[in-house]
Amino acid sequence: MNIAILALEGLWDTGLTAMLDALSLADKFSRLQMGGTVRFDVSVYGMRKKVRSGQGLGIPVKTVTADVKPDWVVVPALNTGLPEQLVPALERRDVKQATQQLVQWHELGARIAASCIGSFIVAETGLLDHQDATTTWWLAPLFRQRYPHVRLDEARMLVPSGIGVTAGAAMGHLDLALWLIRQASPELASVVSRYLLADLRSSQSVFIIPNHLAQADPLIQRFERWAREHLRAGFSLQDAADALATSPRTLQRRCEAVLGKSPLSYFQDLRVERAQSLLHGSGLDIEAIAAEVGYEDGATLRTLLRERLGRGVRELRASVR
Known part of the structure; x- marks a missing residue:
């Protein structure tokens, strides 16, 4: 698999190194354990001759030439x-050149593959x-505003599409690298994930902080405050609007x-967030927590947590031990 990594000025250091380390490990293990039947030929290209990371480190980059024809x-x-x-960064000359x-x-x-804010750069091309x-969850409101024709689902960690794949926030770069490796060899992806103590995650919803999303709009901010005050009472669209x-x-x-x-779905997000907090920081049983967030019984809350977070009550409590 021939992979070109497009390095732009001020990129997020960890994202680049996570990709390079995972793909390098995959290539190494393929040679050692599989006779090199699967190869990962990775090159880093830049729109400028000299590229520095967000932390100011110099990144060795190659110049794009006409004969460069990557698979990914x-x-x-x-x-x-x-x-x-x-x-403002999306208006930079090197970013415009990158989209072209x-x-x-x-x-x-x-x-085309991108993670986190990289999805914005791909969306700038119109290809999405x-x-x-998907993209970094806290910038989802901006993404929707800027690219209304893209079907965004920020709750998912990895979203394949007709042009490639996008991944979620921050450490989604590692999920993306493992996904690429798995396309070539599921066995190899399993080995790499074990060495890195990482595996593919299907969702980033468990990490989303609802009030951060609400800050993108004054009306939604006010709705969020109202909703938090009425979690126990239940949701009424008319009451909220009034x-x-x-x-x-x-x-x-x-x-x-x-x-x-x-609005109802967001109201349920806030219920889930509150329930998570109580699961982690209180000694309340599931029935008491359900009452605190406006449900008549624990079974309904259990179902909601499983649907939204992909985890049960026992798993959520164990995750903070």
């Missing part, structure tokens, strides 16, 4: 975790329009536009 192109994240940093290069490589048959994708001096239709539309979900 990987776009690591920029070290710009806030909207006010990211939006991605389109050219795609037209030559390359598949009408495709499924309290916020808006209409149910407007609240519904704003939630869909900013959060990609209905």
